Amino acid sequence: MRAAVLHTPGSPPSYGEHPAPEPAAGSTLVRVRAAPVVPLDLLCASGTAYLGVPATPYVPGGQGVGVVEVSETHEPGTRVWFFTPAGMAPGDGSLAELCLVPDGDVVPLEVTVPDDLAAALGLSGVAAWMALSWRAGLVAGERVLVLGGGGAVGQAGIGAAHALGAAQVVAVARPGSADRARAAGAEVVVPLDTHDVDELTASLAQHGPFDVVLDPVFGVSASAAAGTLAPGGRLVNLGGASGDAAVFSSAGLRSRSAAVLGYTNNALTPEQRTSAVTAVLEHAAAGRIRMAYDVVPLADVEAAWLRQAAGTGSRGVVRPS
Known part of the structure; x- marks a missing residue:
């Protein structure tokens, strides 16, 4: 089959031929229609992360959308979203024409959301949805601040917050990605044009206080956002795109009985992940959760990989195909 094949950890995969997976008991063979290139794919392929060095060659790609070809559990022809541990465990991933997936990691899709959008949202949508609904316990009528609003998790989080009943959603976004945050549904977009915590806090305070902060970036943005939490407010961190450290005021957190919480998709059960995928894609089909994406052919996977590494677009x- 044709696939994106990673030969050297830390380098981009290349387009070429790779052995096709064989059907196996307990697994579903999927013909892939769309698969995103996401930061986790690059992390797994780097060979420098806590995940260890992956065995090469292998096909990266931790998720995708396709159609069942062979399965003892799922009807052939069923349209599905699927998860793979490629790069974290032996085996190939979704950036190929075919992918062999454990039966329990296959989610049948009954909604009419396009393949490309379903793939683009995927686990980013799951993270945003579960961080807000499960970890933060977002209640209808609360006010939400989304950091990194122009990124994938941020865009999904803006729509998810509205779908969960938020009274208002404010986003922080770099000037170059502010339009994506607005298109995703943010009522207000605060430009991230400073690295000064006090300055950013003052800008955010004009629109706060916030009951929930969705934070996939950490760093300066998280430090500033913590200063705008409402009494009982919750900041949920699910990434460190802007750094692995942030500074919080003890007095500020204690005076508001506020909480800083961590979140990871790895803590979800397969049932929780399935429920979240279904919810996110149902709202996407209804136009409530949106995300900007670009479609590229498999032959151009190296360019898509490098663009993700650069963090642009x-x-x-x-x-x-």
Whole structure:
């Protein structure tokens, strides 16, 4: 089959031929229609993360959308979203024409959301949805601040917050990605044009206080956002795109009985992940959750990989055919 094949950890995968997976008991063979290139794919392929060095060659790609070809559990022809541990465990991933997936990591899709959008949202949508609904316990009528609003998790989080009943959603976004945050549904977009915590806090305070902060970036943005939490407010961190450290005021947190919480998709059960995927894509089909993405053919996967590494532009979604 044709696939994106990673030969050297830390380098981009290259387009070429790779052995096709064989059907196996307990697994579903999926013909891939769309698969995103996401930061986790690059992390797994780097060979420098806590995940260890992956065995090469292998096909990266931790998720995708496709159609069941062979399965003892799922009806052939069923349209599905799927998860793979490629790069974290032996085996190939989704950036190929075919992918062999454990039966429990296959989610049948009954909604009419396009393949490309379903793939683009995927686990980013799951993270945003579960961080808000499960970890933060977002209640209808609360006010939400989304950091990194122009990124994939941020865009999904803006729509998810509205779908969960938020009274208002404010986003922080770099000037170059502010339009994506607005298109995702943010009523107000505060430009991230400073690295001064006090200055950013003052800008955010004009629109706060906030009951919930969705934070996929950490760093200066998280430090500033913590200063705008309402009494009982919750900041949920699910990434460190802007750094692995942030500074919080003890007095500020204690005086508001506020909480700083961590979140990871790895803590979800397969049932929680399935429920979240279904919810996110149902809202996407209804136009409530949106995300900007660019579609590229599998033959151009190296360019999509490098663009993700540079952190520029919208999400790249690869089509094998």
